[in-house]
Amino acid sequence: MALKEVGPMEPIRTHMQIPREELIAPGHSACQGCGHFIIVRHLLKAAGPNTIVVNPTGCLEVVTTVFPYSSWKVPWIHVAFENGGSVASGVEAAIKSLQKKGILPKDERINVVVFAGDGGTVDIGFQSLSGMFERRHKVVYVLLDNEAYMNTGIQRSGSTPYGAWTTTTPVGKRWKGEWRVRKDMMQIAVAHHVPYAATINPAYPVDMYNKMVKALKAEGPAFLHAYSPCPTGWRFDPSLTVEVARMAVLTGYWVLYEYDHGNYKVTVPVLKRKPVREFVKMQGRFRHMTEEQIKKLQEIIDEQVEHINKLVGKTVIGPVVEEQKK
Amino acid sequence: MITMVKMVRKALTTNYAVAHAAKDSDVDVIAAYPITPSTPAAEKLAEYVANGELDAEYVHVESEHSAASALVGASAVGARAFTVTASQGLIYMSEVLYIASGLRLPIVLGVASRALSAPLSIWGDMHDIAPLRDAGLIIYFVSSAQEAYDSVIQAFKVAEDPRVHLPAIVDYDGFIMSHVTEPVDVIDREDVLKYIPKKVTWNTLNPKQPISIGTVGDPDYYYEFKYQQQVAMENAVKVAEEADKEFEKMFGRGYGLIEEYRMDDAEVAMIAYGAHAGTARVAVDKAREEGIKVGLIKLRLWRPFPTEHLMKALENVSVVGVLDRAMALGAPRQGPVVKDVISMYASDPSKAPKVASYALAIGQRDVKIEDLVAVAKQLDEFAKGKEIPNKTICIGLRE
Amino acid sequence: MSLVEIRWHGRGGQGAVTASEITAIAAIDQGKYAQAFPSFGVERRGAPVEAFTRIDDKPIYIRTKVYEPDIIVVLDPTLLGPEIARGLKENGLAVVNTDKSPEEVKKLLGRDDIKVAIVDATKIALETLKRPIVNTAILGAFVKASGLVDLDHVLKAVKSKVPPRTVEANLEAVRRAYEEVVIA
Amino acid sequence: MTLPGWKELPEGAVVREPGNTVTISTGEWRVFKPVIIDEKCTRCRLCWIYCPDGTIIEVDDPNAPLGKRYEVDYEHCKGCGICWKECPVNAIEWVPEER
CATH class of the missing domain: 3.40.50.920 (Rossmann fold)
Structure with missing residues (x-):
């Protein structure tokens, strides 16, 4: 017998249990195939209607809330670009204070969720996020990572991967796309002693949903690093969003793991990794890459995989296995 | 007519008078970051919360920018929100203060005015508050610790008035007021709250009636919203005058607008x-x-x-x-x-x-x-x- | 009573600022108007510091520094010199922590047109508080010599400003200096 | 159409009608449209899961296999094609729009 849909904040075993109710409406102006909305739709389903969303400036904000319209069926606030962490801190502090004083119902749980982009998180919003983590505000902070400033037209961020073309890391005589290694936000979150941190990916909805439930139930700040393919900025056909997201996992480019109260766990093991070339060749932003650059990127990924395997204490993400040519 | 209101004369610096006023206004959320010469006010507020004299959440923010941001978040949930700052801190906050005004959130700030760098100066003048004049904030200048105390309470009254709904600043001179001990007649919290009852009339984030705060105002709309702020400012002249008169009636002290x-x-x-x-x-x-x-x-x-x-x-x-x-x-x-x-x-x-x-x-x-x-x-x-x-x-x- | 301006001289850590505040608190408690403030800036332990008190029967509006004090109070004997007495009004009062004679103090200050009140506040502090924090002791001398504020109000203000476990010792220091001060 | 004046607009540019973008049509964005072939559909729900815009509608239907079927909200579907790509049984056809 099929499992029934669950209520908010309950874990699921299959995607058939994801609640039907939509808390974000269509009609917004996100690009075709935007990865953000697969993620946001499901995380809101997991959180339920008793949720306040804080949304620093970015694609998600501008495409959903051009006055007099809003796609959000939950209370939502945008203040500025660099202060998602601090605005959420204030929202959470106010809920706490007003509940204590009996102005808000004491027994009613109100979730506070931040949806922020990579620019608003790893760059300009970094300090405010760090403060929020360190002060132990009960907030779920979701980083919707599309690996560049897409809202302003594809400029590089501290999350842009090695090799990627952006408008500020163009391919020219001297520059050949981004040449540095991106920030490791998971480790930065863990260094703040957050109780729960995890990577998520829209191609893996059950894993994503359950991590949201865990994040919401954590007794302090929780961090979800969401991989969010951007057809516009990464230069691929919008129909491939989920495929690109999946390939990121299958190549070990995006390892799905969690840090749960001190314990690391890879939640989607990949025993035979595909070469990162498979991921690279799907996207126009990597088109210029030389064999040498691809090799360098593969090394970066190998190192990252090795690091995560070390964290979990066993080889859960396996070696690269080239497919046999037919 | 002066009603029988209980007052206690205390010797307070203006920093402490401002903190005392926030306590007596029963603020719900404080987010503060230390900066000379307003730091003693932030410390005093922490002391009030620490010893249970004030039932508020104290957010130890990592910057003034975050202080203002946290207050915006708190106010948007319906909390009475307060902070103190000065100088570089106020300028660092200014981006968010413009937004707080645009969002029409009645946060109140005490500002111990201080010079702006460079050269570095921790001493008082009004280079910090001066550029904030166009931000859509109500700004009081006060000349004594007593006036500072009274004005913080009046500032909540004006800021939270439905005809206004704007943030307010009570500005006092760094050092030559912030650090000067002088007599202040403080009012019982109960009486203060009769003057400024806790009543949320502004837009708030409530899961039972979800709204979106902080939307994009494109060229079809932005202008009208800026004009609304100007109208609120115009209203605030009258509201501030009324607030001062009512204050005088209840507590025996009035100042006028000039x-x-x-x-x-x-x-x-x-x-x-x-x-x-x-x-x-x-x-x-x-x-x-x-x-x-x-x-x-x-x-x-x-x-x-x-x-x-x-x-x-x-x-x-x-x-x-x-x-x-x-x-x-x-x-x-x-x-x-x-x-x-x-x-x-x-x-x-x-x-x-x-x-x-x-x-x-x-x-x-x-x-x-x-x-x-x-x-x-x-x-x-x-x-x-x-x-x-x-x-x-x-x-x-x-x- | 018209406006009286007092300037306090000490070294960082001796409590000159606190003494200026206690005086204002006591005056306010007594129904007078008062201001107390430090010399505004960065305070460092050991460095010479100044603090100021103004007392009046009427509200005080003036917000300048004190240039011509009616009274100076010197917490540290090593600070004694003509510079300390700058601006002190004719017939003004200098309250000094010292083991020297009034004549020697006048000579060190380079002024013979003033009154001096001397007390060995360091000795009193060492005997009562067991530490050379002289501000409460010098307060006792100041109260007696100036007659500006009542001892009772000063004792009350001291209680509110010093650490709870040192209250008795501090009150004792005030009282002893009040008794031992020599005015000439 | 005349837009409201400042007196008629809500304070602080808040939007009080949650989810009112639903009144905006984004269906014209499409060049191709997904067409669900109900007979082929196994009710696996993946198109509903992966649609970014929530424009695959799950409809209860007692007469349908497993009691439900899937429809496309053509008013809002932008035609990204993810459902078509992700359908494991090719039950979604990708058809050029004719306008």
Whole structure:
């Protein structure tokens, strides 16, 4: 017998249990195939209607809330670009204070969720996020990572991967796309002693949903690093969003793991990794890459995989296995 | 009529008076970051929360920008939200303060005004508050710890009024007020809350009635929302006056939006604000002893600017000297307030007195009574026909 | 009573600022108007510091520094010199922590047109508090010599400002200096 | 159409009608449209899961296999094609729009 849909904040075993109710409406102006909305739709389903969303400036904000319209069926606030962490801190502090004083119902749980982009998180919003983590505000902070400033037209961020073309890391005589290694936000979150941190990916909805439930139930700040393919900025056909997201996992480019109260766990093991070339060749932003650059990127990924395997204490993400040519 | 309200006289610095007022206003959320010279107020608030005198959440933010941001978040949930800051901290907050005004959230701030770097100066002047004049904030200048205490309470009243819904700042001089201990009659919290009952009338984030706050205003809409803020500012003049009158009725102390001293028969006048309004008052008495018919207008509400009140007070004055404490570099006159005074008469310059612009107390250069007596004498000379320099006159500046 | 201005001289850590505040608190408690403030800036332990008190029966509006004090109070004997007495009004009062004679103090200050009140506050502090924090001791001398504020109000203000476990010792220091001060 | 004046607009540019973008049509964005072949559909729900815009509608239908079927909200579907790509049984056809 099929499992029934669950209520908010309950874990699921299959995607058939994801609640039907939509808390974000269509009609917004996100690009075709935007990865953000697969993620946001499901995380809101997991959180339920008793949720306040804080949304620093970015694609998600501008495409959903051009006055007099809003796609959000939950209370939502945008203040500025660099202060998602601090605005959420204030929202959470106010809920706490007003509940204590009996102005808000004491027994009613109100979730506070931040949806922020990579620019608003790893760059300009970094300090405010760090403060929020360190002060132990009960907030779920979701980083919707599309690996560049897409809202302003594809400029590089501290999350842009090695090799990627952006408008500020163009391919020219001297520059050949981004040449540095991106920030490791998971480790930065863990260094703040957050109780729960995890990577998520829209191609893996059950894993994503359950991590949201865990994040919401954590007794302090929780961090979800969401991989969010951007057809516009990464230069691929919008129909491939989920495929690109999946390939990121299958190549070990995006390892799905969690840090749960001190314990690391890879939640989607990949025993035979595909070469990162498979991921690279799907996207126009990597088109210029030389064999040498691809090799360098593969090394970066190998190192990252090795690091995560070390964290979990066993080889859960396996070696690269080239497919046999037919 | 003064009702039977319980008051206790305490010896407080203005920093402590401001913190005390926030406590008596039963603020729900404080987010504060230390910066000289407002730090003792942030410490005192922490002490109140630590020992249970104030039931509030104290957010130990990692910057002033985050302090303002957290207050916006808190206010948007319906909390009474408060902070203190100064100088670089206020400027760092300014981005968010513009937004708080645009979102129409009634947060209140105490600002211990201090110079801006460079060179680094921890000392008092009003370079920090000056650029905030266009941000859509209600700004009070106060001249004593008592007035600071009373004005914080009044600021909540005005900011939270449905005709206004704007953030408010109570600005007091760094050090020469923030660190000076003086008598303050504090009011029982119960009575304060009769004056400012906790009633949320602004837009809030509530899962039962979800709304979206902080939307994009495209060219079809932005202008109208900015104009709404201007209307709220215009309303705030009246609301601030009402709030002051009601305060006086309940607690026996009122200040008006401007305070006139010996203006009845004054031929020339000084406009001063903040701590120096006190010194100017002493100087007016001395100058009067020497036969100079000078009066003083203490500007209390800077934003919104009490244009009508001020024009009326200046009706019979031939020369007015504006004592400003910040330098608007490169402007026709350096003072922030003098520019407002001049522009009051834009539609009919024939009504205007002659205006002399003075800069003083920059970077807390001390201003003596004699300095201001000299200003009074100079204004008298201007009234008698001496030409007023076509630029700001710098008091106490070494050549 | 008209405006009285007091300037306090000490070294960082000796409690000159606190003494200026206690005086204002006591005056306010007594129904007078008062201001107390430090010399505004960065305070460092050991460095010479100044603090100020103004007392009046009427509200005080003036916000300048104190240039011509009616009274100076010197917490540290090593600070004695003509510079300390700058601006002190004729017939003004200098309250000094010292083991020297009034004549020697006048000579060190370079002024013979003033009154001095001397007390060995360091000795009193060492005997009562067991530490050379002289501000409460010098307060006792100041109260007696100036007659500006009542001892009772000063004792009350001291209680509110010193650490709870040192209250008794501090009150004792005030009282002893009040008794031992020599005015000349 | 005349837009409201400042007096008629809500304070602080808040939007009080949650989810009112639903009144905006984004269906014209499409060049191709997904067409669900109900007979082929196994009710696996993946198109509903992966649609970014929530424009695959799950409809209860007692007469349908497993009691439900899937429809496309053509008013809002932008035609990204993810459902078509992700359908494991090729039950979604990708058909050029004709306007």
